[in-house]
Amino acid sequence: MEEMMMRRPEEECGIFGVFNHPEASNLTYLGLYALQHRGQESCGIVSSDGNNLHSHKSMGLVADVFGNQEIFKSLPGKAAIGHVRYSTTGSSVIKNVQPIMVDYSRGSIAVAHNGNIVNAQIIKDELEAYGSIFQTTMDTEIIVHLLATSKAISLQDRLTDALSRIQGAYCLLFLTETRMVAVRDPNGFRPLCLGRQGGSYVVASESCALDLIDAEFIREIAPGEMIVIDKNGMNSFFPFKKVDPTPCIFEFVYFARPDSHIFGRNVYQVRKEQGRQLAREHKVDADIVIPIPDSGVPAALGYAEESGIPFELGLIRNHYVGRTFIEPQQAIRHFGVKIKLNPVREVLKDKRVVVIDDSIVRGTTSRKIVKMIRNAGAREVHVRISSPPTSYPCYYGIDTPNRKELISSSHSLDEIRRYITADSLGYLSEEGLMSSVGAENAGFCTACFTGGYPVKFPRLLDQDEPQMGLFEKEIEK
C-alpha cells in the first residue's frame, strides 16, 4: 500500500505503556520502537515518578528522538506511556505530538490516543461555546477537556463521563501521578493488548512490542473495556453500553506487523491465508509469483503455495529511505517507486508474473510498478490484490484519501486494470477476506470496502463526504 500519502491528523498511531517498572521510560522507548511502523513522524513519552509527570517528545523516529541515555534521566519514575504518530504536516506541528499532558482540577494527566473521533468537531464547538481553548488540532485534546469538565469523583467515573460523549475509534492510555488507565472503544476498532513483565503491567497496540521487552502476553483488552492499574494492581471495567464489536479488518490486510497477534489471530498467518484464498478465487497461468515487499510477502507466499506457482523476490526494497529525496530535474522513469523498489531483471525476464499487493488506493503507484516490471522484461503482469477494492475512506484511524481519490470508488475493475496496465487484475472477495480471517460469523469493520460504517457520524447537508476532516483545515493556524 505504497500510495497512502495523504492522511488525517489523528490517524495511524501506536501506543505503549508500562506500570511499576524501575526502567519504565526505557521500556516504553523500546515498545515504541517495535511499534514504529504505526507512525514514523513523531513520538513522545510521559513518565510519572509518583508525584509529577515528565515529558519528552519531538518530531522524528523513536531511535533518533530517544537515542541518548541522558534523556531517560529526565523521564524518571516507575510508570510511563508513549506514542508514535504519522501526520501530514511539517516540523511546525510539534504542538501536535502526543502524549498530551495537562493540569486540571485533579492534578496532572497525560493521554496517548490511537484512533479517530467522529463527532470531534461538534464537541469542540460546544466546548468552545462554554469557554474552552484549544492549543492543538488533535481531537485527543477534546477528551481531556471532557475529562476536566466531569464532576465525577473517581478517575474511572470521570473517564466514563468523558468517553461516553465521544464516538469513533479509540485506544487510549492515560497516565496520572499514580495510575495508568487503558481503554478500548466499544467497537474495538483498533487492537490493544495487555502483558506482564515481572511485577509490572504492560499495554501495547500490538503484541510485537511485548516481545521486544520480554513481556508475557496476557490477553487482548476487550472492546469497551477500561483497565485501571495502580499500586494495588489491576481492575477491569466495562462502563459503556455494549455493542457488537467491529475490529478493523485493514489491520490484518496491511497495517499491523506480521509477527503480531491481534483480534485473536496471528497477522502473518491471516495474510498467508488471504493469499491462498486469492489464488483460489483468481487463478492465472503464470511462471512466478512476486510480492510488493515488505507488506505483500505473506500473501504472495500463500498464493504461491496454493497455486503451485513458484514464489520469487522479483522486486528488491531499499531500506535506507530518508526524509526527502532530491530528485534530479531531468526526469527518471518511475522515480517515486524506484527509490524504494528495484526489479531483479534476471528473475522477471520473459516471465508471466503474478504480482501480489495488499491494496490499490489511487492506482498511480500500482501503474508505475507494473510498468517497471514490464520494463524489466516480464512477458505478462497479473496483479492480485489480497483485499477487496478500497472504495470508501476510513474514518476510524487508517489513513485513506477522500473518496474521489480512491480509484475503485469511481472506476470499474477493467478500467482499473487498464489504468495500471496489467494483463489481468483480481481482488480478493469480501467473503474470501472474511473466511481468511476465520471470521465468517464474527463482526469486522469492512467500511473501506462496503461503505457500511458501524459508527455513524454527522453529515452536513452540503457536503459530499462527512465532515470528518474539519480539524484538518486548522492545522498550522
Place this chain on the structure above:
Amino acid sequence: MEEMMMRRPEEECGIFGVFNHPEASNLTYLGLYALQHRGQESCGIVSSDGNNLHSHKSMGLVADVFGNQEIFKSLPGKAAIGHVRYSTTGSSVIKNVQPIMVDYSRGSIAVAHNGNIVNAQIIKDELEAYGSIFQTTMDTEIIVHLLATSKAISLQDRLTDALSRIQGAYCLLFLTETRMVAVRDPNGFRPLCLGRQGGSYVVASESCALDLIDAEFIREIAPGEMIVIDKNGMNSFFPFKKVDPTPCIFEFVYFARPDSHIFGRNVYQVRKEQGRQLAREHKVDADIVIPIPDSGVPAALGYAEESGIPFELGLIRNHYVGRTFIEPQQAIRHFGVKIKLNPVREVLKDKRVVVIDDSIVRGTTSRKIVKMIRNAGAREVHVRISSPPTSYPCYYGIDTPNRKELISSSHSLDEIRRYITADSLGYLSEEGLMSSVGAENAGFCTACFTGGYPVKFPRLLDQDEPQMGLFEKEIEK
C-alpha cells in the same frame, strides 16, 4: 547584577508587534533581536495573513532561531507579534515558549506577555474547578482562558472582561486574524511604547527596538491603556479602574537597555545621574572609578564625573559566552566570574579603586569580584551600588531570588561589606534614587527596596512568602 540566576517562570521578557507591514514577521524578528537582553532562553513569532495565524518558536537566541530566510516564508502576512523569554529550565520547556496561540469560540488568538500575574493560582484553581485544562505552566495561559469564557461580543470587551480579573504586572500583545491589541496594566509596571514605520504601527517593550527597524517613536502606551489596531487604524481605550501608576524603578537600575527611552526618560542618563548622586552620598578618597561592565558603566561615568576621580576600564568583559562552561576539576579561583570578567592588572595595581555595580543580590559574585580586583594589585576596594539594598523579592516581572537568599534582607551593611571583603560599601539611598530618576513626586514601584508592594496578592497562613511561586512547582510536570 551578575548573580540573578534563579528566576520565576513568567518573568523577564520582551514583546514586539507590527501591524500592516508587508514584512511583518521579518521586522518582528529584528525587534526581538533588539530586545534580546530582556530574555535569552527562548523566542517566538506568530503572524497573521488575514485568515489564519502562523507560528514559529523555539528555545534559543533570536539570531539562531530565526537565522534562516526560509522561516519567514512560514510566517506570512502583514501582522506579527513576538516574544523573548528567560526561564529557568532546560530544553523540555518548549511548551512554555511564547507567544501562546489557541483556538476558541471566536477564532484564533495569540498572546505575548511581559510581567507576572499575582493572583494566577487562585484564578487557575477556579478555572480548573469549572473544567479548564492547562497545557503550560505560564500564567499567560490564564488570560486566554478568561478571554474564552467571556460572553462579551466585541474583542475589546472580552479582553476587558478577562483582564479585569487579573492582578499584577502585564504588558500584553494580542494578535487575531484581523487585529492586534496592546495592553499595559493600570500600574504600568513594565514599559511599552508605540511607534510608526511608514503606514504600519509598531509596539515594543523598549524604544531601542523601534530604532533598529527605523520606526518613529510616537509615545509610550499609558498605564491602563488598551490599544486596538485593525485595518481602519488605531483606537485607544482606558477600560480599567484608574490607579496611581507605579512603574518599575528596576528597569532604570538594571534591566532596560541604556539607549531606550522608558517612563519618560532616557535610561542612560538616569543611570549616569544615579552615579552622580551615589558620589554625592558616598564619597571616598580613591584613585580610580571602575564599572562592572556592561551594566555598571553609565553609573560609573556619573560617579567619576561628580567625584572627579578618573574613570577607567579595570575589568574587561568576554562577550563570547556560550550556554555552558566545562570547568576543569582542578579549581580555578573565581572561575564563575573570571569566565566573564578579567582585570586589567596595570590599571588596578596599587590603586585605591571604587567599583560601581547596580545591585547586590546574594553577594557571592560581588565577593569574587572584590577578591579578583584585590588579587590584581588594588590597594583598596570600595564598592558603590547605584541602588538601595535589594531586600525584597519582585513579584511583578523581575527575577529576584527568595527573600532568604537576598543578602541585604538579613544582613547589616557592615556584615555585607565584610562578606564581600570590601574596604567600604555604599548603597544609593532611596531618596537619591528617586531624585536621580527625577521622580520625587511621581510614583514608582520600589517594592524590592522597601517591601511596599503596590498590588496586593494572596498570602497563605503557613507561608513565609506570598504564594506567588506556586506555578514553579509545576514546571516539568
Place this chain on the structure above:
Amino acid sequence: MEEMMMRRPEEECGIFGVFNHPEASNLTYLGLYALQHRGQESCGIVSSDGNNLHSHKSMGLVADVFGNQEIFKSLPGKAAIGHVRYSTTGSSVIKNVQPIMVDYSRGSIAVAHNGNIVNAQIIKDELEAYGSIFQTTMDTEIIVHLLATSKAISLQDRLTDALSRIQGAYCLLFLTETRMVAVRDPNGFRPLCLGRQGGSYVVASESCALDLIDAEFIREIAPGEMIVIDKNGMNSFFPFKKVDPTPCIFEFVYFARPDSHIFGRNVYQVRKEQGRQLAREHKVDADIVIPIPDSGVPAALGYAEESGIPFELGLIRNHYVGRTFIEPQQAIRHFGVKIKLNPVREVLKDKRVVVIDDSIVRGTTSRKIVKMIRNAGAREVHVRISSPPTSYPCYYGIDTPNRKELISSSHSLDEIRRYITADSLGYLSEEGLMSSVGAENAGFCTACFTGGYPVKFPRLLDQDEPQMGLFEKEIEK
C-alpha cells in the same frame, strides 16, 4: 551475517561516478543511495566544473548528508564521483571520509577507493622516509602520494606508475578538472561496471546503481582495466601485468545486493542456487525453512524449492534501526538480536525448523537466534549456512575479524553446532559453492574459506597474522 561488527579502515565501500551530465552530482547522490548497503557510516561527493573540484562529505547516511537541494549548488559541474564507506570509529574520523581531494603538481585530483591495499604499510614507510606526510589513516592516501611522485607526463602513465606499486584489491575512481578514470585491479576482487545515461558515462560498484538512475548497463570493467573518460569519449587500457582473475566469492554470498549483476551473474539467482545446493548436501527432515532476513532470503527460497519443505517468514526484521540503542539496565534476553529480529511464534511453534544464514562469523549471533527460535516454540532447529566455514580473515575489502575470533578457525563442526545450540548444522561445501556460482573452472578468491590468498602480503616474523592492520592502530592519533 549479522555479526561482522569489527572492520578494517578501508573496507566495505561503494563507489559511483558520472561524466558529462548536467546534473552529475545529483545523479551521483542517487547512485550512492543505491549503494548504501556497501557502507553506512560516511559518504562524500566531489564534482568538477571543468576548472575546479568541489567537495561535500560527512559522516552519515546518503539520504541525510545530501538531503538538501542547496548542497548540489555547491557541487556544480558535469562530472562527479562519490563514495560510501563503513568504518569502525566515531565522529572524529571525518578526516577519513572519501573521496580524498588534493592539490599536486599537475592540478587537483580526487579519488574514491573500494578495496584494501596489502602492501600499504611498506609503501607508507618508504614515502615517509622520503618526506611524505599523511593526514588520514586510509591507505587510499598512499595512491595519491605515488601519483604525485610519478614523473610521467600523461595522467594515464602517472596512474600506471602509481598503481604498479600497490598490491591488493582496488576499484578506483579518479576525478580531475577534465577527466574521470576508473580502474579495477588485475585480480578483479571487487565488482565495477560501466553504464551509459544519454550522452554520459556512468561507473558504479554494482549494477543496481545504474538501474536507479535509468542508466543502461554496458559491461563490467575488466580485471586490470583502466578506463579514461574525457570530453572526447572513453578509452580503455590494460596497463598492468595480466594475472588470473580472482573475484571475491563473498560478494555473491553476502555483500552485493540481490538485484545486482556482478561477475557475469545475477546475485539473487546465485544465492538461490546456493540454497538449492545446500539442500542437496544437507537434507534434513523438517517442517519449515526460514531465512535470517534480509540476506538469507534467496538461499532459503532455493533450499525450500529443492527440499520441498515449505518456506516461511519465521523472523520479522525491524528496519527502523538507529545509530545506537539505549538498552535497559535490566537484561532483556537476546537484546542485540531482538532489536532487529522478532520471531513469529505461530509459525514456529512445534515446528522442526531449518534456518538459513549466509555465514557464521563469531557464532554469538547465531547462538542468540537459535535460542530465540527455540523460545518461540520450535521443536528442532537445524542451521544451514549457504557458504563454507569462514576460517580466514579477508584482506581484500570484506570486513571480517581476526582469525582467533572466527569460530570455525578453531572449532570443529560439532563444537560450533553445540555452541550455537542447534540440533544440526550444515555448511555448503566449497565445491557446492563453486557450482552454485557456475564457476567450476573459473577462478574466484575463496581465501576466507581456504586461506589461499591470491595476492601475497608481507608477513612479519613475530606476528601471527599478516601485518595488514597496521593502519588500524593509527586511527584516532
Place this chain on the structure above:
Amino acid sequence: MEEMMMRRPEEECGIFGVFNHPEASNLTYLGLYALQHRGQESCGIVSSDGNNLHSHKSMGLVADVFGNQEIFKSLPGKAAIGHVRYSTTGSSVIKNVQPIMVDYSRGSIAVAHNGNIVNAQIIKDELEAYGSIFQTTMDTEIIVHLLATSKAISLQDRLTDALSRIQGAYCLLFLTETRMVAVRDPNGFRPLCLGRQGGSYVVASESCALDLIDAEFIREIAPGEMIVIDKNGMNSFFPFKKVDPTPCIFEFVYFARPDSHIFGRNVYQVRKEQGRQLAREHKVDADIVIPIPDSGVPAALGYAEESGIPFELGLIRNHYVGRTFIEPQQAIRHFGVKIKLNPVREVLKDKRVVVIDDSIVRGTTSRKIVKMIRNAGAREVHVRISSPPTSYPCYYGIDTPNRKELISSSHSLDEIRRYITADSLGYLSEEGLMSSVGAENAGFCTACFTGGYPVKFPRLLDQDEPQMGLFEKEIEK
C-alpha cells in the same frame, strides 16, 4: 575596525598550549575561549597522551565546539595545543581548521599557526614538483612538509631546517607524542608569551589567556626564539639569523585584548595614551567624546582625559550577534551598522560630538556611523582615528583588504572626510603612535601605514600587488 570583512586564509588566529597538566585539553579550551577575539570561525585542540595524538576540531565558537564534557574524554593526556581562526569561507572549509595533525617518518606531529608565510606559493610549487600533495589551502601545511623532508636527527634541528626556508610572520606551537615546541619568527610580528600553572608550562598568544586559567606570566617568548618543552623541562634556542624585531603595531591599535600584556606593554594603557596623543594632535571644540564600542573605548577615554571634553557612551553595542542576519527586503537605513550599534539619542542631541575609532578601512562603515550619529541629533561630528591612515595591506597576519579597497591609499584626508560626511577628521600621526607605544627608538612594523614591509616577498612582474593571495583562489577547490 568594523569594516575588515575580507580576509586571507591564514590570518587572524590565536594559539594556546599547555604541557604537563592532568587537564591539558580542558585548560586549552579555556585558553582558546580567552583568545576567541583573535578568530571566531573555527577552532581545534590536539592532545597527546604520551603515545598518541588526539584531535577535535570544528567550525564554530570555542564555547559551542567544546561545550560538552564528553569531548574532553576523547582528548586525553597531559599536553595539548589549540587554535582559533578566522576565515572567509563557509562550512566546506572544515579541512582548513587547525591544528593540522599528520603522520610522518618520525611519528605524529600537530601544529597551530598564527601568522602568514610570504613565500608560501614558491615553496608549495617546489614541494609539489618533488611529489608533495596538499590537502588544505593553508600555508601551515607547507611547514609540515618541510619538516617531513628534513634529514636532521633531532626535532629541534628538523624544525630549524624547515623554518629556515620560510619567510613571513609566524607564531607556532608544535605537539608531538612527547614534546611541545613554541616558535616565534625572528621579526616577532605576533605576540607569544610563556606562563606557568603549578608544574606545567603554558604558551599563549596573549597574556589574557594565562589569567583565565590562573597561570603566572613568566615572560614573552622572544623574536627568533624556539622553546622546546618535554618531561625534563624547558630549553630555549635561538636557531635563526638575528634581525631587528618588528612587532606588529596594529596589535596595540586594534587586535589584542585591552587586558593583555604584549610587546612589553599593557594594551589598554597604550590605547589610552593613543587617545591622549590624538587629543594633543587634533583638538576640537566639542561637547562630548564617544567611542565606537568596544575597541574604541580606551582611546576615547584618553582623548576625553587629555581634552577635558566629557566622555559619554553615545553608541550602544548589541552583543547577541548571530552568524547571519536576515535583512528585510525593504531597506533599513544603515542596517549593517544598526544591527550592532544604536545611538543614545538623548546623549547626542544638539551636541558637538567627537567620535573615536581605531582605524578606517574602506570608509563605508565610518560613513554609516557618522550619518547615524547625525540622525540622532548631533550638531557636529568630528571623527578622530587613533592610528595613522591604513594605506597598505598587511601580509603578516592581520586581515586587511587589497590596496585599492583601502580608502586612504587613494584618497586625500579631505576626500575621506567628505566621503564619511564628518565635520572634521584627524588621524593620529605615525610619530604620535610611536610615542604612545613608548617606542620612539624601538622597531615596530608599521607597514600598513607606511608600506615599508620589513620582510620582503616575491613580486610577480604582471601584478599590482605581491603574489600573497595565491592560496586564496584554491579555497573550495
